[in-house]
Amino acid sequence: GNSVTQMEGPVTLSEEAFLTINCTYTATGYPSLFWYVQYPGEGLQLLLKATKADDKGSNKGFEATYRKETTSFHLEKGSVQVSDSAVYFCALSGSNTDKLIFGTGTRLQVFP
């Protein structure tokens, strides 16, 4: 079945460091891929998405490219800020279902 695998956290970085959070997926057909972010004490909110191979989603300085050949959707940001500290969830929506399937989440901690 469909599944999403994320790197385990926490990821601890200094401000202005480069961020990569790995995400790989298993799915039949052509899923859509998403990154959601959860700030402390809040619900999840959509960060970015990509609906077909080679698409790049971007928002707030974050970006991720849908790589079908490696079944990956890694999240990157060139220079993180303390305010980026949150839990990041990779998710997919399969071609045979509209229900989102989430990864386990990766906690990012950014220190000044």
Next chain:
Amino acid sequence: DAGITQSPRYKITETGRQVTLMCHQTWSHSYMFWYRQDLGHGLRLIYYSAAADITDKGEVPDGYVVSRSKTENFPLTLESATRSQTSVYFCASSRQASTNNSPLHFGNGTRLTVT
């Protein structure tokens, strides 16, 4: 205020008791969802609803009951709470069935502890 609200934010209950978590949205979204968030599991879908009076099971429905008599409300009931149901519960809504075109909007969650 417009949005999706969950209540209560925190709840402690005893094993065997019935407890209901409330979810209310003001967008008139057709679709509503209940997820639970557990360390090591991420978010898992409990139940969802495509419209008033239409509900369906998700990945982990056992021990839970939902209803959707009005579009804006989607309560989740634990009929006889167990310790394994200690979790953070999130309600979400979306305008369309396809998550490609309509992102999920989440509430701030209810932290439930079953003692």
